[in-house]
Amino acid sequence: MLVELGHFSLVLAMLMSAAQAWFGLAGPALRQPQWSAVAYSAVAGQLLFVGLAAAALLHAFIGNDFSVLYVASNSNSALPTFYRIAAFWGAHEGSLLLWICVLCLWTVAVALRSHHLPRPFASRVLGVLGLVSFGFMLFTLATSNPFRRLLPAALDGRDLNPLLQDFALAVHPPILYAGYVGLSVGFAFACATLIEGRTGQDWARWMRPWTIISWAFLGCGIALGSWWAYYELGWGGYWFWDPVENASFMPWLMATALIHSLAVTDKRGLFKSWTLLLAIGAFSLSLLGTFLVRSGVLVSVHSFAADPARGVFILTFLVIMIGGALSLYAWRAPRLVSSAGFALVSRESMLLFNNILLVVATAVVFGGTLAPLIAETLGLGTLSVGPPYFSPSFMVPVLPLLALLGVGMHARWRRGGLGDARRPVLTIAALAVILGLAICLGAYASRSVLAWVGATLGCWLILSSLIDPVDRMRRKLSLPAAIVGMSMAHIGLGVFVLGVTLVETATVERDVALRAGQGVQLAGYTFTYEGGENIAGPNYNGYRGHVVVTRNGSTVAQLTPEKRNYWVQGSVMTEAGISASWTRDLFAALGEDVGAGAWSLRLQYRPLIRFIWFGALIMAIGGIVTLFDRRYAYASVASAETADATTQRATP
């Protein structure tokens, strides 16, 4: 009964979103201000009904209601309660409902924080968000209803995929979706701007915080996924250039470009139409990602089910949304003209380079991800594109991006030049080169040029990000949140670059077959396999091995890799044994019993791998810190309107 109520609530929520779209968009267009108020009520109604629908599904999961097909396929009575909750988004139907929930929460947040926006503008933003939510609800109800009954009910469920029975993966989808879906807010602001034909730049300031929050969530979500893949997929990689990873990485790259371009638009009123295009592009890529993941056209861990009807639906939706937004853009964007000029070496030009390089990087990922699809469609054979393409090609735009970043942060607006920062910047560049060499040769005895370049760039980013804050502190000037946040984010990037560089160049990895008591040398560590025993868990049984790692005779780590057999799905899983520290991870994964009393093992030494996720986290936190800057403490609509009027000068 509750399940039918959930289903019914979702239908009502869809009607609410339709009302939100209609009244939100038609109100200002037909000059019916009271209609906008209806759009707000529709948002409240949508929150209520989406909440009810989600609660109904959650209830079915917690109460083990195996008469619901989705629950029966993805849960089991032996599954711990925490994972029964996480099973909500463990497969296609539920993750779509999660998409809808997250979008609903973003819409509510926009509605609550819209008091400083001109009423018609806010109304249009809600209208566009209503359209997006309507599309997704229709998709869910038409092709992927999580409330479908299974009659007769199953005695017990088929269990959640064991790979997903893990903390990081339980929280990865909600966080990732918060970012993915959050980009729809920037998209809605961009569409509203274009519909209204706003020629000023005030919208850039309104859009900035939303974009930064979603960007931060997206970054955290991707990092969590990478961390999970590292310890849970069992084989020690942190990034595979898997199509689904790329699907979330492309919007992140685009959103990164967008927040930098927004800075220029907000501050100087330049790049207006470019910024709008990026906002549309970032959300389009997140829709495209949804299409790639959910339609089953791509082969991956994440593509739950291949159902052509779903693919066609999302593709149609994609074409309508993106096509509509781009047509709107083509129609309105020529009105947006910027008057100001800037010097060749100035903050503006540096941010322009940032944008171009990031877009090129996105294009590199995009090409590699879609090439197999295109080749297949054109009948050119089945091909696959992997890390050997992605890694070097991605570096082409990214290395110059990192190198320019240290300069760009200090370039002055408009007139250009580095000003007082010239000397410290040059000093730090020299210092970074030396430090890079010291790290490579001294600490890791690595003669790779790439390692040196990477280490230098990492040090360069970290040190040059410190120039401005240190200078301000020394001169006892105020330190605005925007500067603190920006420096943090760039330091995070530097930490990340150091991590990736050393993991990629100084990792030592070996697959071996060992009998109990046998050992093997790896990067100065001795890994000794000391046998193991059978184990039993709540919904699995397995084997646990013991690997003792010693260095210079003293024990540094005891690793306990496991092999688990989840009996409900009959699937075998590898739980890696990992000893983590700031400077290195020691990793052991059990392969299988290879006979003659030996087990196959994969052993790894990975330096600085924690820097990768830690760096990503600092980046995201840096973004959040910038939101506390005074510039977002809005005065009033009136002052924004005046600003609008003063910047409405159009010159060729």
Place this chain on the structure above:
Amino acid sequence: MTPRQRRMTLVAVIVAGVALAGTLALRAFRDNVMFYFDPTKVAAGEVQAGQRFRLGGMVEKGSLMRTPGTLEVNFIVTDFKHRVPVRYANVLPDLFKEGAGMVAHGRLDASGTFVADEVLAKHDENYMPPEVARSLAAGKDAADSKAAGGSY
């Protein structure tokens, strides 16, 4: 420099940079794309000598042989029409088993054995890579119709 020259320089720098990046990416792409072949295509000699490719199919039942106490395994990949022997000396993935689909990356050696450097079996026991599923379906149909023909 006048603003116009400045703008032109900027545009030139950008165009040159994007062109460079594009060229490099295309080169990397051409050199690193891996094609997929099933045992039938391998038997037909469609693979160039020394070419690295992806081999897909089903691990033949009863074909898995291990050298005890080492990592070395030998098995046969089939699409029900043709068979390719495979040699591998690393840790096998969790879902690798006889009678299940798999994809391996590697090269053919002189004797026609596929020497794999990576073996993939996906993360769900029901899952079959689409291209492998297609190869198997095609092979099975052929085998069935042959059997049907024989019974006449």
